[in-house]
């Protein structure tokens with residue numbers, strides 16, 4: 001174990017830290033003082049601060065999880081599938097990847113992803129259905145399709161479903177009505193993206209075999225350091241680098257070279273949803289390796305926040321170290337501190353609902369899909385008004401989108417594809433960044449809607465958007481729903497594009513009529529490097 005540390009270089013945050021210490025921000029957060037973020041945020045903050053001592057309050061869960069794990073193993077049930085979006089799956093993903101244990105994370109509505117998860121060995125499978133609200137359409141749809149698949153395979157479905165939810169949610173009732181195997185009720189006074197050390201993080205990770213007691217020990221070791229009103233408090237320093245570096249509103253994040261695997265994706269949701277609102281915030285840009293072009297840029301609007309020991313450029317940089325449980329508490333505290341510095345409420349996500357609402361509207365109305373402006377190879381092209389004037393190739397369309405990128409702009413690639421099958425597409429991220437000299441985010445849809453989706457709509461209005469969708473050879477029906485996964489993912493993509501367009505953002509929509517050929521076409525068009533060489537996802 002090692003308590004978290006932060007070293008900051010290429011900047012001077014002494015004044016900011018002095019102010020944070022004088023205002024006793026660290027100890028007030030630790031004492032769950034809901035007034036830290038101002039009167040408007042107070043009612044929300046009052047029901048969102050129980051993450052500060054989860055290393056103590058989550059202890060009783062360990063024995064419960066341990067007992068269930070022993071029962072499942074005795075029955076030969078060792079394939080754990082997690083259905084959950086955003087805060088209900090990102091923490092278990094990083095915890096299990098870091099621990100090197102197998103967890104099938106299902107946070108997609110792409111029919112190819114769902115079909116693959118269903119094709120696994122159901123005789124050994126248990127599904128953990130995780131949703132704080134108990135109303136997330138992706139999670140409920142995944143639950144439905146698994147329950148049917150178990151029944152079709154002659155398995156008692158109820159015995160294979162474990163639910164994690166908040167008390168009083170529709171899932172709590174459903175689990176009781178259906179007699180599901182076990183329900184874990186989480187602490188409702190912790191928001192989704194702060195829930196790593198609640199039942200949401202611990203149940204799936206523990207059932208998959210990760211050492212969750214150790215994770216709590218790591219957080220316990222970190223807590224006193226992070227709660228001190230001291231200039232040496234690493235959370236104050238990380239918060240200051242993220243939100244107190246003037247003019248710098250984009251943070252490039254990587255965990256390359258540490259034994260923590262996948263940390264940037266978790267941190268991305270934490271920072272994007274917590275800060276990206278009211279036209280301000282910090283755009284987290286998760287990159288895979290230290291070779292990522294953004295990490296060698298000296299652009300005046302970026303900072304770096306790295307789980308690494310050396311800065312890679314001259315921009316303000318925070319270098320963090322420590323074990324996973326401590327890092328999680330460090331970044332959570334730093335994000336709350338960043339919220340204070342930005343003058344926003346870090347515990348709401350006011351713009352996430354807009355895309356959900358647009359998708360629901362499309363699912364209800366089921367309109368004819370908008371005709372493509374043109375087709376080039378395996379790619380149908382659509383775009384917001386004006387973007388395709390005089391353009392009839394994918395290359396021309398991309399040039400047109402990139403020409404809208406301001407000098408403080410960023411590009412968001414939003415791929416509603418199969419993250420395993422289409423993994424190579426990630427190589428267009430560093431290629432686009434090299435080409436434009438600007439930060440590029442890459443999100444798999446609909447997963448990113450529960451993460452950077454908030455920032456794209458609520459943060460600084462500087463983004464230009466490249467949406468990529470696909471025609472899939474198989475679709476998967478959702479039991480007792482008037483739409484399939486194929487219809488759902490199309491509505492989610494179209495709905496989000498519509499919301500971004502309504503907010504005046506340029507959106508280029510590329511639809512791959514054949515995913516393999518389309519991915520290949522885009523990679524060669526952008527001359528994207530071999531993923532393994534660059535490592536810069």
Ligand SMILES: O=P(O)(O)OC[C@H]1O[C@H](O)[C@H](O)[C@@H](O)[C@@H]1O
Nearest residue numbers: 086087088131132133136192352
């Ligand atoms: O856990 P759930 O209620 O299903 O929510 C899952 C996710 O969905 C929402 O869109 C929020 O923006 C996320 O913060 C949340 O983590």
